[in-house]
Amino acid sequence: GAGVSQTPSNKVTEKGKYVELRCDPISGHTALYWYRQSLGQGPEFLIYFQGTGAADDSGLPNDRFFAVRPEGSVSTLKIQRTERGDSAVYLCASSQQGDTGELFFGEGSRLTVL
Amino acid sequence: QKEVEQDPGPLSVPEGAIVSLNCTYSNSAFQYFMWYRQYSRKGPELLMYTYSSGNKEDGRFTAQVDKSSKYISLFIRDSQPSDSATYLCASTGGSNYKLTFGKGTLLTVNP
Numbered sequence: 001g002a003g004v005s006q007t008p009s010n011k012v013t014e015k016g017k018y019v020e021l022r023c024d025p026i027s028g029h030t031a032l033y034w035y036r037q038s039l040g041q042g043p044e045f046l047i048y049f050q051g052t053g054a055a056d057d058s059g060l061p062n063d064r065f066f067a068v069r070p071e072g073s074v075s076t077l078k079i080q081r082t083e084r085g086d087s088a089v090y091l092c093a094s095s096q097q098g099d100t101g102e103l104f105f106g107e108g109s110r111l112t113v114l
Numbered sequence: 115q116k117e118v119e120q121d122p123g124p125l126s127v128p129e130g131a132i133v134s135l136n137c138t139y140s141n142s143a144f145q146y147f148m149w150y151r152q153y154s155r156k157g158p159e160l161l162m163y164t165y166s167s168g169n170k171e172d173g174r175f176t177a178q179v180d181k182s183s184k185y186i187s188l189f190i191r192d193s194q195p196s197d198s199a200t201y202l203c204a205s206t207g208g209s210n211y212k213l214t215f216g217k218g219t220l221l222t223v224n225p
Contacts, residue, residue: 004157033211040122042202042215043158056212091157095211103211105157 002026004106006092012112013082021077021109025094032075033103034067035091043091049075082113117141120203120216129225133190137203137216140184144205144214147179149188152200152218161201162188193223 005024013019025032031050035043045059049069057067064082069075079086089108120137127133135149146165150158162177164170170177178187186203200218 031211035213040217042118042120042204042217043213044215045212048211059212093157102160102163103213105159107155107157 004092004094004104006090006106006109008109009107010110010112012114014114015082015084017082017113019079019082019111021079021090021092021111023075023077023092023094023106025073025075025092026104029094029096029104030072031095031097032069033093033095034075034077035093035105037089037091037108039088046077046090079111082111084113087111087113116216117144117214118203118205118216120219122217122219124220124222126222126224127193129193129195129223131193131223133188133193133197133221133223135188135190135201135203135219135221137186138184139186139205139214141205141207141214142184143207145208146206147177147186148204148213149175149177149186150202150204150215152202154199158202195223195225198222 007022033048034046037043047067048056052072064080067077089110091108093103093105118139149162151161152158164177167179167181174191176189200220202218203216204213
């Protein structure tokens with residue numbers, strides 16, 4: 001497909017478990033972003049990758065959250081020791097350049113922590 | 115106080131109505147202003163993008179920014195049922211990637 005692809009679309013896990021969420025950006029887009037959208041709220045910035053490196057991870061809420069993009073394309077958001085407050089839709093976006101241009105969002109991964 | 119405030123609604127209008135959606139912001143460093151549309155269970159998609167103050171029109175949509183009052187508006191003319199969605203305003207300073215979003219306003223256009 002031509003858009004940003006995120007898997008899984010839904011994930012239900014138990015408190016304390018480890019979770020990985022995957023993002024496959026639009027081909028050729030060098031910049032990739034993760035946002036989190038809680039129920040009834042707008043998306044909140046988590047982390048921005050330019051190529052393989054995290055250019056800005058200031059939005060990650062704590063050290064349980066980590067993201068990688070080892071080959072500059074697919075990215076994985078990793079959440080350790082999940083808590084009920086982590087329940088949200090995790091949105092990935094990509095763009096051609098990091099500091100200009102439109103962000104193209106995926107449909108999100110809906111995480112529910114029981 | 116959040117940096118971008120938006121009335122979550124919901125807002126319900128008849129087909130053909132003019133819709134006015136509004137946000138306020140508090141960060142004077144914000145220079146770029148966007149409106150995103152988000153359908154249920156989908157990701158946000160960019161509708162309008164404005165730099166600094168002024169108006170921008172695209173078809174039935176008009177975006178306005180008044181930096182003196184820190185007020186952002188989106189007008190939808192001749193609203194259609196397909197416009198039913200959540201509308202999110204967003205702002206940022208020098209870089210496009212670190213967007214600060216409002217809560218979103220849920221709009222329903224009734225046929």
